Amino acid sequence: MSYQFLVILSFLLFVTGMIGVAMRRNIIIVLVSLELMLNAVNILFVSASKYLHTLDGQIFVIMIITIAAAETAIALALVAKIFKTIGLVKIDDLKKLKW
Amino acid sequence: MISHVLLYITAILLVITYIYAVVAGNPIYSAIAMGVAFFLTSFLFVLLGAPFLAAVQVIIYVGAMLVMFLFVIMMFDLNKVSTAPVKYKPTTILSYLIIMLILLVSFYMARGVIKLPEGFTIVGFGSAENIGFYLMRYYLLPFELASFVLLVGVFGALTFIKKRKKV
Secondary structure, eight states, X not given: OOHHHHHHHXXXXXXXXXXXXXXXXXXXXXHHHHHHHHHHHHHHHHHHHHHHTOSHHHHHHHHHHHHHHHXXXXXXXXXXXXXXXXXXXXXXXGOOSOO | OHHHHHHHHHHHHHHHHHHHHHHOXXXXXXXXXXXXXXXXXXXXXXXTTOHHHHHHIIIIIIIIIIHHHHHHHHHHTGXXXXXXXXXXXXXXXXXXXXXXXXXXXXXXXXXXXXXOOTTOOSSSTTOHHHHHHHHHHTOHHHHHHHHHHHHHHHHHHHHHHSOOOOO
16 A cells, blocks of 8 residues: 555545536535535544654644534534525525525 | 455445435435445545544434534425325345345454454544544544534534524
């Protein structure tokens, strides 16, 4: 298992998540793709931590997990509010800032 | 050598799961695929010498975040829940057997009957002890800031979801 392989793997996963954020119109799937992107970054940090023999990367992963948890809570609260207000969870329906 | 093979298998499964999570039509399938991807990532973390992070990954991502996603999705589609009786497909029985096998293997690993292969370890580099030492010694301020971020997240979510009083 070379470092190169893990870096390319995490690039691949990150780009997959990015395509999901850019292409999908369902807001839940966009959020899932966002989480998957963060997860790909976590893989990169842990593999760097292994090959540099320092624990700093793993500490950063803990921070990223914390931020991701807070971000998901707020994003899902927003989604619930949007659904209550306009009854839809498609991104294209959110063109109007005022509803 | 065995950890190399496992790593390549995990990588292939991760890519497949990610693609499925992105292209799935039903948000529930997407969220479940996300959960599978998080489990696979935690396995990758064990292989890369981060056992504590693997446990944290499962507890927070799968235990909290996936459940949150599923709650929100099911809140939206309540009228679409089917009332058809449950059919026991071969995949149901197969998944039951696989989960039973995993539980049995982990039980006998905990008893020491099955030895852990080379590369799987919960002591030394990346253990809970070392992570805790690093976190408290060199990263105390970011650690406290992270707790503050979580507090702000709680208040933000509550503020969004609260019903506004009519003025």
